[in-house]
Amino acid sequence: MKLIRSIIGAVTGGNDKEKPWEFAPLQVDKPITLDERRAAEQAKQIKLGYSVEIINKGEGVRYTEGLRIVEAKIGWDDGARLVLNTMSRWVKPEPRELTTTEFIRILTRIGEYLTCDGKPLTVVDQAPSLRVEDATAASTVLPRVACWARLERDFKIVEERQPAAAQPASGTVAGS
DSSP: OHHHHHHHHHHHTOOTTSOOOOOOOOOOOOOOOOOHHHHHHHHHHHHHTEEEEEEGGGTEEEEEETTEEEEEEEEESSSEEEEGGGOSEEOBSSOEEOOHHHHHHHHHHHHHHHHTTSOOEEEEOOSSOOEETTEEHHHHTGGGOOSOOEEEETTEEEEEOOOGGGSOOOSOOTTO
């Protein structure tokens, strides 16, 4: 209505009391920036030559090192829940079982990625228990991986501990 009056006033030469239209500058949304911890984690991945990414609409995680790929199932209940039995072998380029050293390195790197937002990581060892190089992973691998907070088996918490992931990362990982 004010616009019509100002147009009529401009044509008829009257109504000098009204101020002309003023337009406010456009409000541009600030670009979304990565959280500092997530950015540091991604920079570390680039430096060390691997990548960890969430896949399948948040139901999986993929670890890539060169051409080799490992995938695992993941859930999001009170932090991340990583199912160990789903990540026992390289999927590509040639499927083969992971060695203990590879499993420790991959589990550590995936754990650091999943916990960099400050939420706890629960590792789920389903029945039958995961075996890496003919040894039970819960007794040989998990004590050497620092970033998990809970071990769950058959929907019951078997072990709970304070993760060492709250400490600043040194940039080196066991077995790398």
